[in-house]
Amino acid sequence: MDLFEHQARELFQEHGVLVPRAEVVDSPRAARAAAERLGGRVVVKAQVKTGGRGKAGGVKLAADPAATELTARQLLGMDIKGHTVHRVMVAEPVAVEHEFYVGYVLDRAAGRFMAIVSAEGGMDIEDVAARRPEAVARIAVDPAEGVTEAKAAEIAAAGGLPPETAATIHRLWTVLVAEDALLVEVNPLVLTSDGAIVALDGKVTLDDNARFRQPARGDADDDVARDPLEARAAAAGLNYVKLDGHVGVIGNGAGLVMSTLDVVAGCGARPADFLDIGGGASAQVMADGLSVVLGDPDVRSVLVNVFGGITACDAVADGIVRALDTVTLTKPLVVRLDGNSAARGRAILAELAHPLVHQADTMDGAAARAAELAA
Ligand code: GDP
Numbered sequence: 001m002d003l004f005e006h007q008a009r010e011l012f013q014e015h016g017v018l019v020p021r022a023e024v025v026d027s028p029r030a031a032r033a034a035a036e037r038l039g040g041r042v043v044v045k046a047q048v049k050t051g052g053r054g055k056a057g058g059v060k061l062a063a064d065p066a067a068t069e070l071t072a073r074q075l076l077g078m079d080i081k082g083h084t085v086h087r088v089m090v091a092e093p094v095a096v097e098h099e100f101y102v103g104y105v106l107d108r109a110a111g112r113f114m115a116i117v118s119a120e121g122g123m124d125i126e127d128v129a130a131r132r133p134e135a136v137a138r139i140a141v142d143p144a145e146g147v148t149e150a151k152a153a154e155i156a157a158a159g160g161l162p163p164e165t166a167a168t169i170h171r172l173w174t175v176l177v178a179e180d181a182l183l184v185e186v187n188p189l190v191l192t193s194d195g196a197i198v199a200l201d202g203k204v205t206l207d208d209n210a211r212f213r214q215p216a217r218g219d220a221d222d223d224v225a226r227d228p229l230e231a232r233a234a235a236a237g238l239n240y241v242k243l244d245g246h247v248g249v250i251g252n253g254a255g256l257v258m259s260t261l262d263v264v265a266g267c268g269a270r271p272a273d274f275l276d277i278g279g280g281a282s283a284q285v286m287a288d289g290l291s292v293v294l295g296d297p298d299v300r301s302v303l304v305n306v307f308g309g310i311t312a313c314d315a316v317a318d319g320i321v322r323a324l325d326t327v328t329l330t331k332p333l334v335v336r337l338d339g340n341s342a343a344r345g346r347a348i349l350a351e352l353a354h355p356l357v358h359q360a361d362t363m364d365g366a367a368a369r370a371a372e373l374a375a
Pocket residue numbers: 043045050051052053054055059092093094095096099122123187188200201202
C-alpha cells in the first residue's frame with residue numbers, strides 16, 4: 001500500500017526525522033485557518049499518490065491566508081495524472097539551501113535493499129538519473145545487517161551528501177524496518193539555510209503482507225480516494241469492484257463471477273459490479289454482499305450466480321433468506337443455483353415466495369432475465 005505524503009510525514013516524525021510543520025485539510029476555508037496557525041506564508045501541496053506533483057502544478061507557495069484559501073480552491077478537485085485531489089497539505093515553507101535525494105528500495109533480484117542517494121535531488125532527479133547515472137549512487141544493504149550509523153555515513157559519502165545527512169539516512173532506515181516498508185523515498189531531503197536536514201517530501205510503500213503485525217495501520221487506508229461502496233465492501237471483507245453498468249453481479253469464486261460478467265454483457269446489459277462472496281456464503285456474507293450491491297444507485301437488478309461446491313446451494317439460499325431479514329429488497333433479484341444441493345436451495349427460495357426474488361435454471365437464462373429486468 002502506498003501512503004500519501006502526509007502519512008509518510010507522520011511516520012518520519014515518529015522516527016525522529018525532521019519535517020516541516022503542516023496540517024492536512026479538505027476545504028479552502030480550513031486551508032486558510034491552517035495558514036493562519038502556521039504563520040501566514042505557506043506551501044500548499046496536493047495530496048495524491050503519484051509523483052511529479054510539483055511539475056503538474058500541485059505544489060504552490062501562498063503568500064498569506066487569503067491566497068492559501070484561493071490556492072486550496074484551485075487544487076482541491078484537480079486531477080493529477082488520473083488522481084483526484086481530495087486533500088491538501090498546508091505546510092510551513094522551508095528555506096532550501098540544497099536538495100538531496102535519499103531512497104531505500106527493495107531489490108528483489110539481489111535479495112537486498114538498495115540505498116539510492118544523490119546530491120542532486122529535487123524535481124529533476126529522473127533526468128539526472130537518465131543523463132548522468134554516475135550522479136546517483138546505489139549501495140546494497142544486507143537486510144540482516146541493516147543500516148548502522150557507520151553504514152549511513154558510508155551511504156551519504158557515496159552519494160556526495162554532507163556528513164550531517166547521515167543521521168537522517170539512518171533514521172529513514174529505522175522507518176523502513178519498524179513500519180515494514182518496501183520503499184522509503186525522500187525527494188528532496190533538504191539542507192535548510194539554518195543548517196537543518198529536513199524531509200520536504202515523502203513516499204512510503206508499506207508491505208501489505210506485514211499488515212498482521214502492524215495493527216495500528218488500519219487507518220492508513222485510502223478511504224476518500226476510494227469508491228465508498230468499495231470501502232464498505234472491503235470493511236466487510238468482500239471482494240468487490242464497482243463497474244459502470246446496471247446489473248449487480250454476485251457470485252462465488254472470482255472465475256465464476258468474471259464469466260457471469262461476460263454473460264451479462266452478452267445479453268446486452270452492463271454489469272454494475274463484481275462481487276465475489278468466496279467460499280463461505282454465510283447469511284452474514286450474503287447480507288453484507290446484498291446491502292453493498294443494493295446500496296449502489298446504478299443497480300437496477302441483481303444477479304446471484306452460485307455454483308455449489310464446498311459451499312452448498314442450500315446454505316446460500318438460507319443466507320439469502322436470512323439476509324432479507326436485515327436487508328430490504330428494493331430491486332429484483334435473479335438467483336441461479338447449480339451444483340451441490342441445488343434442488344434443496346431452489347426449494348428454500350421457492351418457499352420464500354418473495355415477489356422480487358426470481359429463479360432461473362441456467363446461467364444464460366438468469367443473465368437474460370436480469371438484463372431484461374434492468375432494461
Ligand atoms: P513532487 O513534485 O510530487 O515530488 O512534490 P515535492 O513535495 O517534492 O515538491 C516539489 C518541489 O517543490 C520540491 O522539489 C521543492 O523544490 C519545492 N518545495 C516544496 N516545498 C517547499 C518549501 O517549503 N520551500 C521551498 N523552497 N521549496 C519547496
